[in-house]
Amino acid sequence: MESSTPHAHTEGNEEGKSRRHFIQQIIDADLQEGLHGGRVHTRFPPEPNGYLHIGHAKAICVNFGLANEYGGKVNLRFDDTNPVKEDTAYVDAIRADIAWLGFEWNGGEYFTSDYFETLFDYAVRLIKDGKAYVDEQSAEEIAAQKGTPTSPGTASPYRDRTVESNLRLFHEMREGKHPEGSMVLRAKIDMGHANMHMRDPFMYRIKFAHHHRTGDAWCIYPMYDFAHGQSDSIEGITHSLCSLEFENHRPLYEWYIENLGIFPSKQREFARLNLNYTVMSKRKLLRLVEDGVVDGWDDPRMPTLSGLRRRGYSPESIRAFCDRVGLAKRNNIIDVGLLEFSLRDHLNSVATRAMAVLRPLKMLIVNLPEGHVEWLPTENNPEDPSAGMRDIPFGRELFIEEDDFKAEEVNKKWFRLAPGRSVRLKSAYIVTYVNHLVDEHGQVTEVHVELHPDSKSGSDTSGIKAKGTLHWVEATHAKDAEVRLYDRLFSDPSPDGDKDRDFMECLNPDSLERLKGCKVEPSLVTAEAGEPWQFTRLGYFTLDSRYSTADRPVFNRAVTLKDGWKG
Protein backbone atom coordinates (compact mmCIF):
# COMPACT_ATOMS: atom_id res chain seq x y z
CA MET A 1 0.00 0.00 0.00
CA GLU A 2 1.37 3.35 -1.01
CA SER A 3 1.63 5.75 1.88
CA SER A 4 0.08 9.16 1.55
CA THR A 5 3.21 10.99 2.59
CA PRO A 6 5.17 12.79 -0.10
CA HIS A 7 8.32 11.13 -1.35
CA ALA A 8 10.84 13.64 -2.53
CA HIS A 9 13.83 11.34 -2.50
CA THR A 10 13.09 7.71 -3.04
CA GLU A 11 15.99 6.72 -5.27
CA GLY A 12 16.14 2.99 -5.78
CA ASN A 13 13.07 2.49 -3.70
CA GLU A 14 10.15 3.00 -5.95
CA GLU A 15 8.74 -0.48 -6.41
CA GLY A 16 4.99 -0.69 -6.25
CA LYS A 17 5.02 -1.62 -2.62
CA SER A 18 7.27 0.88 -0.93
CA ARG A 19 9.65 -0.59 1.60
CA ARG A 20 9.59 1.46 4.75
CA HIS A 21 12.38 1.16 7.24
CA PHE A 22 11.61 1.25 10.95
CA ILE A 23 12.24 4.97 11.37
CA GLN A 24 9.88 5.74 8.52
CA GLN A 25 7.31 3.52 10.17
CA ILE A 26 7.74 5.35 13.46
CA ILE A 27 7.30 8.68 11.74
CA ASP A 28 4.31 7.41 9.78
CA ALA A 29 2.71 6.38 13.06
CA ASP A 30 3.58 9.69 14.72
CA LEU A 31 2.03 11.55 11.83
CA GLN A 32 -1.07 9.43 11.97
CA GLU A 33 -1.48 10.35 15.62
CA GLY A 34 -1.10 13.98 14.67
CA LEU A 35 2.08 14.42 16.70
CA HIS A 36 3.41 17.99 16.54
CA GLY A 37 0.81 18.87 13.94
CA GLY A 38 2.42 16.57 11.39
CA ARG A 39 5.68 18.44 11.55
CA VAL A 40 8.92 16.51 10.91
CA HIS A 41 12.13 18.19 11.95
CA THR A 42 15.48 16.39 12.14
CA ARG A 43 19.03 17.45 12.75
CA PHE A 44 22.56 16.36 11.95
CA PRO A 45 24.73 17.11 14.99
CA PRO A 46 28.45 16.55 14.35
CA GLU A 47 31.05 17.54 16.89
CA PRO A 48 33.50 19.80 15.03
CA ASN A 49 36.53 17.83 16.10
CA GLY A 50 37.33 15.88 12.95
CA TYR A 51 36.43 15.17 9.37
CA LEU A 52 33.28 13.51 8.13
CA HIS A 53 33.55 9.97 6.78
CA ILE A 54 31.36 7.53 4.90
CA GLY A 55 29.70 6.54 8.18
CA HIS A 56 28.57 10.11 8.66
CA ALA A 57 27.25 10.06 5.12
CA LYS A 58 24.69 7.49 6.19
CA ALA A 59 23.59 9.62 9.13
CA ILE A 60 23.40 12.63 6.84
CA CYS A 61 21.35 10.79 4.24
CA VAL A 62 19.02 9.52 6.94
CA ASN A 63 18.43 12.90 8.57
CA PHE A 64 18.32 15.02 5.44
CA GLY A 65 16.56 12.33 3.45
CA LEU A 66 13.78 11.95 6.00
CA ALA A 67 13.24 15.69 6.25
CA ASN A 68 13.01 15.91 2.47
CA GLU A 69 10.74 12.93 2.22
CA TYR A 70 8.24 14.29 4.72
CA GLY A 71 8.50 17.86 3.52
CA GLY A 72 10.08 18.79 6.83
CA LYS A 73 13.19 20.60 7.93
CA VAL A 74 16.66 19.60 8.94
CA ASN A 75 19.11 21.55 11.06
CA LEU A 76 22.85 21.40 10.97
CA ARG A 77 24.03 21.68 14.53
CA PHE A 78 27.61 21.70 15.65
CA ASP A 79 27.76 19.95 18.98
CA ASP A 80 30.56 21.99 20.47
CA THR A 81 30.48 21.44 24.20
CA ASN A 82 34.08 20.35 24.61
CA PRO A 83 36.32 23.30 23.73
CA VAL A 84 39.58 21.42 24.00
CA LYS A 85 38.80 19.20 21.03
CA GLU A 86 36.96 21.49 18.69
CA ASP A 87 37.95 23.97 16.04
CA THR A 88 36.38 26.23 13.42
CA ALA A 89 38.47 24.60 10.71
CA TYR A 90 36.41 21.45 11.24
CA VAL A 91 33.21 23.47 11.09
CA ASP A 92 34.14 24.70 7.63
CA ALA A 93 35.18 21.27 6.41
CA ILE A 94 31.97 19.70 7.68
CA ARG A 95 29.83 22.32 5.97
CA ALA A 96 31.72 21.77 2.72
CA ASP A 97 31.33 17.99 2.88
CA ILE A 98 27.59 18.11 3.51
CA ALA A 99 27.07 20.63 0.73
CA TRP A 100 29.16 18.49 -1.59
CA LEU A 101 26.97 15.50 -0.78
CA GLY A 102 24.13 17.60 -2.10
CA PHE A 103 22.17 18.52 1.01
CA GLU A 104 20.91 21.82 2.35
CA TRP A 105 20.20 22.43 6.01
CA ASN A 106 16.89 24.17 5.36
CA GLY A 107 16.12 24.41 9.06
CA GLY A 108 19.20 26.47 9.69
CA GLU A 109 22.65 26.20 11.19
CA TYR A 110 23.17 26.12 14.94
CA PHE A 111 25.79 25.60 17.58
CA THR A 112 25.20 24.01 20.92
CA SER A 113 27.40 26.78 22.28
CA ASP A 114 24.66 29.22 21.29
CA TYR A 115 22.61 27.66 24.05
CA PHE A 116 25.16 27.90 26.84
CA GLU A 117 23.19 30.64 28.59
CA THR A 118 19.90 28.76 28.26
CA LEU A 119 21.52 25.55 29.38
CA PHE A 120 22.91 27.35 32.41
CA ASP A 121 19.42 28.55 33.27
CA TYR A 122 18.09 25.02 32.87
CA ALA A 123 20.72 23.82 35.31
CA VAL A 124 19.77 26.50 37.79
CA ARG A 125 16.18 25.42 37.47
CA LEU A 126 17.05 21.83 38.31
CA ILE A 127 19.10 22.98 41.29
CA LYS A 128 16.18 25.03 42.55
CA ASP A 129 13.96 21.98 42.15
CA GLY A 130 16.38 20.01 44.28
CA LYS A 131 17.30 17.85 41.28
CA ALA A 132 20.94 18.80 40.91
CA TYR A 133 23.87 19.32 43.24
CA VAL A 134 27.47 20.37 43.25
CA ASP A 135 29.86 17.57 44.05
CA GLU A 136 33.30 18.46 45.33
CA GLN A 137 34.81 15.00 45.24
CA SER A 138 37.64 13.95 42.99
CA ALA A 139 36.99 12.11 39.75
CA GLU A 140 38.33 8.95 41.36
CA GLU A 141 36.04 9.17 44.36
CA ILE A 142 33.05 9.74 42.18
CA ALA A 143 33.97 6.87 39.91
CA ALA A 144 34.36 4.58 42.90
CA GLN A 145 30.89 5.51 44.16
CA LYS A 146 29.34 4.91 40.79
CA GLY A 147 29.15 1.19 41.46
CA THR A 148 29.33 -1.33 38.66
CA PRO A 149 26.77 -2.57 36.17
CA THR A 150 25.95 -5.35 38.58
CA SER A 151 26.13 -3.48 41.86
CA PRO A 152 24.51 -0.21 42.86
CA GLY A 153 26.41 2.97 43.54
CA THR A 154 26.55 4.92 46.75
CA ALA A 155 25.60 8.48 47.42
CA SER A 156 28.03 11.34 47.43
CA PRO A 157 28.42 13.10 50.78
CA TYR A 158 27.51 16.29 48.94
CA ARG A 159 24.29 14.88 47.56
CA ASP A 160 22.06 16.56 50.09
CA ARG A 161 23.51 20.03 50.06
CA THR A 162 20.95 22.78 50.38
CA VAL A 163 19.57 24.44 47.32
CA GLU A 164 21.17 27.69 48.48
CA SER A 165 24.68 26.34 48.67
CA ASN A 166 24.28 24.46 45.40
CA LEU A 167 23.15 27.65 43.76
CA ARG A 168 26.01 29.64 45.26
CA LEU A 169 28.65 27.09 44.32
CA PHE A 170 27.33 26.64 40.79
CA HIS A 171 27.49 30.38 40.24
CA GLU A 172 30.98 30.43 41.69
CA MET A 173 31.92 27.66 39.25
CA ARG A 174 30.76 29.86 36.42
CA GLU A 175 32.60 32.83 37.85
CA GLY A 176 35.85 30.92 37.79
CA LYS A 177 36.28 30.81 41.54
CA HIS A 178 37.09 27.14 41.62
CA PRO A 179 39.87 25.26 39.86
CA GLU A 180 39.36 22.64 37.19
CA GLY A 181 38.48 19.30 38.65
CA SER A 182 37.49 20.71 42.02
CA MET A 183 33.78 20.31 41.52
CA VAL A 184 31.06 19.29 39.08
CA LEU A 185 27.34 19.75 38.86
CA ARG A 186 25.42 16.49 38.97
CA ALA A 187 21.82 15.55 38.41
CA LYS A 188 20.25 13.94 41.46
CA ILE A 189 18.57 10.87 40.04
CA ASP A 190 19.25 7.40 41.39
CA MET A 191 22.60 5.96 42.45
CA GLY A 192 21.12 2.49 42.37
CA HIS A 193 19.64 2.68 38.89
CA ALA A 194 20.20 -0.35 36.66
CA ASN A 195 21.21 2.09 33.91
CA MET A 196 24.60 3.50 34.78
CA HIS A 197 23.78 6.75 33.02
CA MET A 198 21.08 7.48 35.57
CA ARG A 199 23.45 7.26 38.56
CA ASP A 200 23.67 11.00 39.17
CA PRO A 201 25.27 11.91 35.84
CA PHE A 202 27.51 14.94 35.42
CA MET A 203 25.87 18.01 34.00
CA TYR A 204 28.70 20.52 34.09
CA ARG A 205 32.44 20.43 34.52
CA ILE A 206 34.98 23.22 34.93
CA LYS A 207 37.34 23.81 32.01
CA PHE A 208 39.47 26.91 31.70
CA ALA A 209 39.71 26.44 27.98
CA HIS A 210 39.29 28.77 25.07
CA HIS A 211 36.23 27.86 23.06
CA HIS A 212 36.35 28.29 19.29
CA ARG A 213 33.19 30.38 19.36
CA THR A 214 32.49 31.60 22.87
CA GLY A 215 36.14 32.40 23.53
CA ASP A 216 36.78 32.82 27.25
CA ALA A 217 33.23 33.72 28.19
CA TRP A 218 32.76 30.40 29.91
CA CYS A 219 34.83 28.22 32.18
CA ILE A 220 32.11 25.65 32.77
CA TYR A 221 30.83 23.51 29.95
CA PRO A 222 27.81 21.20 29.79
CA MET A 223 28.26 17.50 29.23
CA TYR A 224 26.82 15.85 26.13
CA ASP A 225 23.81 14.45 27.97
CA PHE A 226 22.93 17.78 29.49
CA ALA A 227 23.22 19.56 26.16
CA HIS A 228 21.97 17.32 23.41
CA GLY A 229 18.36 16.70 24.28
CA GLN A 230 17.83 20.28 25.36
CA SER A 231 19.34 21.55 22.13
CA ASP A 232 16.98 19.28 20.21
CA SER A 233 14.15 20.62 22.30
CA ILE A 234 15.10 24.26 21.83
CA GLU A 235 15.18 23.76 18.08
CA GLY A 236 11.86 21.94 18.07
CA ILE A 237 13.42 18.77 16.71
CA THR A 238 10.70 16.15 16.45
CA HIS A 239 12.87 13.14 15.67
CA SER A 240 16.36 13.04 17.08
CA LEU A 241 18.10 10.20 15.29
CA CYS A 242 21.38 8.83 16.50
CA SER A 243 23.38 5.65 16.55
CA LEU A 244 22.81 2.57 18.68
CA GLU A 245 25.44 3.39 21.25
CA PHE A 246 23.17 6.12 22.61
CA GLU A 247 20.32 3.74 23.38
CA ASN A 248 21.30 3.68 27.03
CA HIS A 249 21.29 7.46 27.08
CA ARG A 250 17.66 7.69 26.10
CA PRO A 251 16.22 7.51 29.62
CA LEU A 252 18.49 10.35 30.65
CA TYR A 253 17.63 12.31 27.51
CA GLU A 254 14.00 11.97 28.50
CA TRP A 255 14.62 12.65 32.17
CA TYR A 256 16.11 16.07 31.46
CA ILE A 257 13.32 16.98 29.07
CA GLU A 258 10.61 15.88 31.47
CA ASN A 259 12.11 17.49 34.52
CA LEU A 260 12.68 20.71 32.64
CA GLY A 261 9.23 20.53 31.11
CA ILE A 262 10.46 21.49 27.69
CA PHE A 263 9.53 20.46 24.13
CA PRO A 264 9.53 16.66 23.96
CA SER A 265 11.94 15.74 21.18
CA LYS A 266 12.16 11.99 20.78
CA GLN A 267 15.40 10.13 20.37
CA ARG A 268 15.53 7.08 18.10
CA GLU A 269 18.57 4.95 17.45
CA PHE A 270 19.74 3.12 14.35
CA ALA A 271 22.80 1.03 13.53
CA ARG A 272 25.73 3.00 12.22
CA LEU A 273 27.48 2.04 9.02
CA ASN A 274 30.53 -0.19 9.14
CA LEU A 275 32.59 -0.96 6.08
CA ASN A 276 34.99 -3.83 5.69
CA TYR A 277 38.65 -3.35 4.74
CA THR A 278 38.83 0.00 6.48
CA VAL A 279 38.71 1.70 9.85
CA MET A 280 36.28 4.42 10.73
CA SER A 281 37.11 5.74 14.17
CA LYS A 282 38.52 9.23 14.38
CA ARG A 283 41.34 8.01 16.55
CA LYS A 284 42.46 5.41 14.03
CA LEU A 285 42.02 7.67 11.06
CA LEU A 286 44.10 10.26 12.88
CA ARG A 287 46.83 7.72 13.44
CA LEU A 288 46.98 6.93 9.75
CA VAL A 289 47.47 10.61 9.09
CA GLU A 290 49.95 11.24 11.88
CA ASP A 291 52.05 8.18 11.11
CA GLY A 292 52.27 9.31 7.51
CA VAL A 293 50.69 6.13 6.22
CA VAL A 294 48.44 8.34 4.15
CA ASP A 295 48.76 11.74 2.62
CA GLY A 296 46.31 13.47 4.92
CA TRP A 297 42.63 13.36 5.80
CA ASP A 298 41.79 13.63 2.12
CA ASP A 299 44.12 10.90 0.93
CA PRO A 300 42.17 9.05 -1.77
CA ARG A 301 42.42 5.85 0.25
CA MET A 302 40.74 7.35 3.30
CA PRO A 303 37.05 6.65 4.00
CA THR A 304 36.58 10.35 4.69
CA LEU A 305 34.23 12.25 2.43
CA SER A 306 37.11 14.49 1.42
CA GLY A 307 39.17 11.40 0.59
CA LEU A 308 36.40 9.81 -1.43
CA ARG A 309 35.83 13.09 -3.23
CA ARG A 310 39.49 13.39 -4.13
CA ARG A 311 39.54 9.79 -5.21
CA GLY A 312 36.77 10.44 -7.70
CA TYR A 313 33.60 9.36 -5.91
CA SER A 314 30.50 11.25 -6.96
CA PRO A 315 28.04 12.51 -4.35
CA GLU A 316 25.26 10.72 -6.23
CA SER A 317 27.02 7.40 -5.85
CA ILE A 318 27.45 7.88 -2.13
CA ARG A 319 23.81 8.78 -1.70
CA ALA A 320 22.76 5.76 -3.72
CA PHE A 321 25.05 3.62 -1.60
CA CYS A 322 23.45 4.88 1.60
CA ASP A 323 20.04 4.07 0.17
CA ARG A 324 21.11 0.56 -0.71
CA VAL A 325 22.59 -0.04 2.71
CA GLY A 326 19.22 0.32 4.37
CA LEU A 327 18.41 1.26 7.91
CA ALA A 328 17.90 -1.07 10.86
CA LYS A 329 19.04 -1.72 14.40
CA ARG A 330 21.24 -4.63 13.62
CA ASN A 331 25.00 -4.21 13.74
CA ASN A 332 26.32 -4.60 10.24
CA ILE A 333 29.45 -4.67 8.17
CA ILE A 334 28.84 -3.56 4.63
CA ASP A 335 30.98 -4.99 1.87
CA VAL A 336 33.04 -2.21 0.33
CA GLY A 337 32.10 -3.85 -2.97
CA LEU A 338 28.66 -2.29 -2.63
CA LEU A 339 30.24 1.16 -2.44
CA GLU A 340 32.28 0.38 -5.53
CA PHE A 341 29.25 -0.94 -7.34
CA SER A 342 27.38 2.25 -6.52
CA LEU A 343 30.17 4.31 -8.02
CA ARG A 344 30.39 2.28 -11.23
CA ASP A 345 26.64 2.28 -11.52
CA HIS A 346 26.50 6.05 -11.44
CA LEU A 347 29.63 6.86 -13.39
CA ASN A 348 28.81 4.42 -16.16
CA SER A 349 25.94 6.66 -17.15
CA VAL A 350 27.73 9.99 -16.84
CA ALA A 351 31.48 9.59 -17.29
CA THR A 352 33.06 10.71 -20.53
CA ARG A 353 35.11 7.97 -22.13
CA ALA A 354 38.73 8.62 -22.99
CA MET A 355 41.71 6.66 -24.15
CA ALA A 356 44.64 6.33 -21.80
CA VAL A 357 47.47 3.85 -21.74
CA LEU A 358 48.91 3.21 -18.32
CA ARG A 359 51.86 0.98 -19.20
CA PRO A 360 52.71 1.94 -22.77
CA LEU A 361 54.00 -0.49 -25.36
CA LYS A 362 54.86 0.92 -28.74
CA MET A 363 52.88 -0.38 -31.68
CA LEU A 364 53.95 0.30 -35.26
CA ILE A 365 51.53 -0.09 -38.14
CA VAL A 366 53.82 -1.23 -40.90
CA ASN A 367 51.53 -0.55 -43.82
CA LEU A 368 50.89 3.07 -42.95
CA PRO A 369 53.27 5.73 -44.31
CA GLU A 370 55.73 7.52 -42.05
CA GLY A 371 54.03 10.44 -40.28
CA HIS A 372 50.53 9.32 -41.19
CA VAL A 373 47.86 10.72 -38.87
CA GLU A 374 44.09 10.79 -39.33
CA TRP A 375 41.29 11.87 -36.99
CA LEU A 376 38.57 9.39 -36.18
CA PRO A 377 35.24 9.95 -34.46
CA THR A 378 34.49 8.16 -31.21
CA GLU A 379 31.60 8.26 -28.74
CA ASN A 380 31.94 10.31 -25.61
CA ASN A 381 29.62 7.95 -23.84
CA PRO A 382 27.93 4.95 -25.48
CA GLU A 383 25.37 4.96 -22.66
CA ASP A 384 24.35 8.49 -23.48
CA PRO A 385 24.01 9.44 -27.17
CA SER A 386 23.43 13.06 -26.20
CA ALA A 387 27.02 13.19 -24.99
CA GLY A 388 28.00 13.28 -28.65
CA MET A 389 31.20 12.35 -30.44
CA ARG A 390 34.71 13.68 -30.60
CA ASP A 391 37.63 13.10 -32.94
CA ILE A 392 40.77 11.40 -31.78
CA PRO A 393 44.06 11.19 -33.66
CA PHE A 394 45.14 7.86 -35.10
CA GLY A 395 48.38 7.15 -36.90
CA ARG A 396 51.29 4.93 -37.71
CA GLU A 397 52.74 4.93 -34.21
CA LEU A 398 50.56 4.10 -31.27
CA PHE A 399 50.83 3.08 -27.68
CA ILE A 400 48.91 0.11 -26.45
CA GLU A 401 48.74 -1.43 -23.01
CA GLU A 402 51.72 -3.64 -22.19
CA ASP A 403 49.56 -6.52 -21.05
CA ASP A 404 47.40 -6.39 -24.16
CA PHE A 405 50.17 -8.19 -26.03
CA LYS A 406 51.58 -11.57 -25.23
CA ALA A 407 54.56 -12.86 -27.19
CA GLU A 408 54.28 -16.41 -25.91
CA GLU A 409 51.71 -18.97 -26.70
CA VAL A 410 48.19 -18.08 -25.72
CA ASN A 411 45.05 -20.13 -25.30
CA LYS A 412 41.68 -19.60 -26.89
CA LYS A 413 40.48 -17.50 -24.00
CA TRP A 414 43.01 -14.82 -24.91
CA PHE A 415 41.24 -12.17 -26.97
CA ARG A 416 44.04 -9.67 -27.12
CA LEU A 417 47.06 -9.36 -29.40
CA ALA A 418 49.54 -12.18 -29.85
CA PRO A 419 51.46 -13.76 -32.69
CA GLY A 420 48.96 -14.83 -35.34
CA ARG A 421 46.13 -12.81 -33.81
CA SER A 422 44.06 -9.88 -34.98
CA VAL A 423 42.42 -7.29 -32.77
CA ARG A 424 40.19 -4.29 -33.20
CA LEU A 425 41.67 -0.97 -32.19
CA LYS A 426 38.74 0.80 -30.55
CA SER A 427 37.01 3.23 -32.94
CA ALA A 428 39.70 2.56 -35.56
CA TYR A 429 40.82 -0.48 -37.55
CA ILE A 430 41.48 -4.13 -37.17
CA VAL A 431 45.18 -4.94 -37.12
CA THR A 432 46.99 -8.24 -37.45
CA TYR A 433 50.21 -9.20 -35.78
CA VAL A 434 53.34 -9.09 -37.95
CA ASN A 435 56.29 -9.34 -35.61
CA HIS A 436 57.73 -7.85 -32.44
CA LEU A 437 61.05 -6.57 -31.11
CA VAL A 438 62.68 -7.55 -27.84
CA ASP A 439 65.58 -6.09 -25.89
CA GLU A 440 68.55 -7.96 -24.46
CA HIS A 441 66.43 -9.06 -21.49
CA GLY A 442 63.83 -10.59 -23.70
CA GLN A 443 61.46 -7.73 -22.88
CA VAL A 444 59.08 -6.81 -25.68
CA THR A 445 59.86 -3.28 -26.82
CA GLU A 446 57.73 -2.88 -29.88
CA VAL A 447 55.05 -4.74 -31.71
CA HIS A 448 54.46 -4.44 -35.43
CA VAL A 449 51.10 -4.97 -37.01
CA GLU A 450 49.41 -4.67 -40.35
CA LEU A 451 46.26 -2.62 -40.70
CA HIS A 452 43.20 -3.69 -42.70
CA PRO A 453 42.05 -0.49 -44.50
CA ASP A 454 38.55 -1.86 -45.13
CA SER A 455 37.95 -2.53 -41.43
CA LYS A 456 37.51 1.09 -40.46
CA SER A 457 35.20 1.58 -37.56
CA GLY A 458 31.67 2.22 -38.72
CA SER A 459 32.30 1.06 -42.28
CA ASP A 460 33.88 -2.32 -41.81
CA THR A 461 33.61 -4.49 -44.90
CA SER A 462 36.64 -6.62 -44.15
CA GLY A 463 34.71 -9.55 -42.80
CA ILE A 464 37.51 -10.16 -40.34
CA LYS A 465 36.41 -11.26 -36.92
CA ALA A 466 38.39 -9.76 -34.08
CA LYS A 467 37.32 -11.01 -30.69
CA GLY A 468 39.27 -8.41 -28.77
CA THR A 469 39.15 -4.66 -28.81
CA LEU A 470 42.07 -2.67 -27.49
CA HIS A 471 42.35 0.92 -26.34
CA TRP A 472 45.29 2.91 -27.67
CA VAL A 473 46.78 6.38 -27.90
CA GLU A 474 48.44 7.89 -30.98
CA ALA A 475 52.08 8.52 -30.14
CA THR A 476 52.77 11.96 -31.61
CA HIS A 477 49.69 13.54 -30.04
CA ALA A 478 49.83 11.70 -26.74
CA LYS A 479 50.17 13.64 -23.51
CA ASP A 480 52.18 12.41 -20.56
CA ALA A 481 50.43 11.88 -17.29
CA GLU A 482 50.90 10.28 -13.93
CA VAL A 483 48.23 7.86 -12.83
CA ARG A 484 47.71 6.67 -9.30
CA LEU A 485 46.06 3.35 -8.68
CA TYR A 486 44.58 2.63 -5.30
CA ASP A 487 43.77 -0.56 -3.54
CA ARG A 488 42.13 -1.07 -0.17
CA LEU A 489 44.18 0.38 2.67
CA PHE A 490 43.99 -2.82 4.69
CA SER A 491 44.42 -6.38 3.57
CA ASP A 492 42.21 -7.73 6.35
CA PRO A 493 38.44 -7.34 6.06
CA SER A 494 38.27 -6.36 9.70
CA PRO A 495 41.42 -4.42 10.61
CA ASP A 496 40.15 -3.57 14.09
CA GLY A 497 38.28 -6.80 14.63
CA ASP A 498 40.97 -8.38 16.76
CA LYS A 499 41.62 -6.78 20.14
CA ASP A 500 45.02 -8.42 20.43
CA ARG A 501 46.30 -7.07 17.17
CA ASP A 502 47.04 -3.49 16.26
CA PHE A 503 45.09 -2.46 13.20
CA MET A 504 48.24 -1.00 11.67
CA GLU A 505 49.56 -4.53 11.25
CA CYS A 506 46.88 -5.13 8.64
CA LEU A 507 47.96 -2.36 6.33
CA ASN A 508 48.08 -3.31 2.69
CA PRO A 509 51.60 -2.47 1.53
CA ASP A 510 50.37 -2.08 -2.05
CA SER A 511 47.50 0.30 -1.48
CA LEU A 512 49.06 2.92 -3.74
CA GLU A 513 50.73 2.43 -7.09
CA ARG A 514 52.08 5.45 -8.93
CA LEU A 515 52.52 5.09 -12.65
CA LYS A 516 54.54 7.76 -14.39
CA GLY A 517 54.92 8.07 -18.11
CA CYS A 518 51.37 7.14 -18.86
CA LYS A 519 50.06 8.27 -22.24
CA VAL A 520 46.69 9.92 -22.56
CA GLU A 521 44.69 11.26 -25.47
CA PRO A 522 44.89 15.03 -26.08
CA SER A 523 41.33 15.80 -25.00
CA LEU A 524 42.31 14.94 -21.45
CA VAL A 525 44.26 18.18 -21.09
CA THR A 526 40.94 19.88 -20.38
CA ALA A 527 40.19 17.57 -17.46
CA GLU A 528 39.26 19.20 -14.18
CA ALA A 529 39.44 17.84 -10.67
CA GLY A 530 36.25 16.13 -9.62
CA GLU A 531 35.12 15.50 -13.18
CA PRO A 532 34.49 11.81 -13.82
CA TRP A 533 36.23 10.08 -16.72
CA GLN A 534 36.15 6.52 -17.81
CA PHE A 535 39.46 5.45 -19.27
CA THR A 536 38.30 2.82 -21.71
CA ARG A 537 38.75 -0.68 -20.33
CA LEU A 538 40.59 0.63 -17.26
CA GLY A 539 38.14 2.19 -14.87
CA TYR A 540 36.92 5.52 -13.61
CA PHE A 541 39.39 8.30 -13.04
CA THR A 542 39.49 11.90 -11.98
CA LEU A 543 42.17 14.56 -11.97
CA ASP A 544 43.88 14.82 -8.59
CA SER A 545 43.00 18.08 -6.90
CA ARG A 546 46.32 18.38 -5.11
CA TYR A 547 49.17 17.20 -7.26
CA SER A 548 48.06 17.95 -10.79
CA THR A 549 49.77 20.76 -12.64
CA ALA A 550 49.05 22.15 -16.09
CA ASP A 551 51.93 20.33 -17.76
CA ARG A 552 51.87 17.27 -15.55
CA PRO A 553 48.37 15.96 -14.93
CA VAL A 554 47.88 13.40 -12.19
CA PHE A 555 44.87 11.12 -12.40
CA ASN A 556 43.43 9.05 -9.58
CA ARG A 557 41.67 5.83 -10.29
CA ALA A 558 38.47 5.84 -8.27
CA VAL A 559 37.54 2.28 -9.13
CA THR A 560 38.28 -0.30 -11.78
CA LEU A 561 35.73 -1.49 -14.26
CA LYS A 562 34.13 -4.73 -13.25
CA ASP A 563 36.42 -7.44 -14.49
CA GLY A 564 34.46 -10.29 -15.97
CA TRP A 565 37.44 -11.98 -17.51
CA LYS A 566 37.97 -15.41 -16.01
CA GLY A 567 41.16 -16.00 -18.00
Add this chain to the structure above:
RNA sequence: UGCCCCAUGGUGUAAUGGUAACACACCGGAUUUUGGUUCCGUUUUUCCAGGUUCGAGUCCUGGUGGGGCAACCA
Protein backbone atom coordinates in the same frame (compact mmCIF):
# COMPACT_ATOMS: atom_id res chain seq x y z
C1' U B 1 26.44 -12.15 37.00
C1' G B 2 22.60 -6.45 36.43
C1' C B 3 20.24 -3.32 32.57
C1' C B 4 19.31 -2.12 27.28
C1' C B 5 19.34 -3.58 22.05
C1' C B 6 19.76 -7.20 18.21
C1' A B 7 19.38 -12.29 15.58
C1' U B 8 16.30 -13.78 7.89
C1' G B 9 21.16 -16.61 1.83
C1' G B 10 28.26 -15.04 1.53
C1' U B 11 26.97 -9.37 2.73
C1' G B 12 23.05 -6.06 3.63
C1' U B 13 17.83 -5.14 3.72
C1' A B 14 12.23 -6.53 3.14
C1' A B 15 8.05 -9.52 4.33
C1' U B 16 3.82 -5.74 10.17
C1' G B 17 -0.06 -13.67 11.74
C1' G B 18 -1.34 -16.04 5.38
C1' U B 19 3.36 -18.49 -1.16
C1' A B 20 10.29 -15.90 2.50
C1' A B 21 11.54 -11.28 -1.44
C1' C B 22 15.03 -7.27 -3.26
C1' A B 23 20.06 -5.48 -3.98
C1' C B 24 25.23 -6.61 -4.00
C1' A B 25 28.46 -10.80 -4.43
C1' C B 26 28.95 -15.72 -6.72
C1' C B 27 28.21 -19.18 -10.84
C1' G B 28 26.31 -20.07 -15.95
C1' G B 29 24.39 -18.21 -20.76
C1' A B 30 23.01 -14.30 -24.66
C1' U B 31 24.40 -9.52 -26.71
C1' U B 32 28.59 -6.25 -27.22
C1' U B 33 33.92 -2.19 -31.58
C1' U B 34 35.18 -1.36 -23.49
C1' G B 35 36.56 -9.17 -21.11
C1' G B 36 32.45 -2.61 -19.44
C1' U B 37 27.11 -1.88 -20.05
C1' U B 38 22.47 -4.50 -20.99
C1' C B 39 19.50 -9.06 -20.83
C1' C B 40 18.30 -14.07 -19.11
C1' G B 41 19.13 -17.91 -15.72
C1' U B 42 21.35 -21.23 -11.47
C1' U B 43 22.84 -21.93 -6.37
C1' U B 44 22.13 -20.20 -1.30
C1' U B 45 18.16 -17.96 3.94
C1' U B 46 14.28 -17.42 8.97
C1' C B 47 19.88 -19.18 15.89
C1' C B 48 17.77 -23.31 19.27
C1' A B 49 13.68 -25.50 22.28
C1' G B 50 8.92 -25.22 23.86
C1' G B 51 4.04 -22.62 23.60
C1' U B 52 -0.36 -19.78 21.35
C1' U B 53 -2.85 -20.32 16.46
C1' C B 54 -6.36 -23.36 11.16
C1' G B 55 -1.64 -21.00 10.07
C1' A B 56 4.53 -18.24 13.21
C1' G B 57 10.42 -15.27 10.26
C1' U B 58 6.57 -12.37 12.74
C1' C B 59 3.23 -13.24 19.02
C1' C B 60 4.65 -15.59 24.22
C1' U B 61 8.32 -18.22 27.49
C1' G B 62 13.11 -20.09 28.16
C1' G B 63 17.85 -20.76 26.13
C1' U B 64 22.09 -19.65 22.91
C1' G B 65 24.92 -16.12 20.24
C1' G B 66 26.35 -10.95 19.10
C1' G B 67 26.55 -5.65 20.41
C1' G B 68 26.17 -1.70 24.02
C1' C B 69 26.32 0.38 29.24
C1' A B 70 30.87 2.67 34.79
C1' A B 71 35.47 9.06 30.51
C1' C B 72 35.09 16.08 34.40
C1' C B 73 34.40 12.59 25.56
C1' A B 74 30.57 13.03 21.98
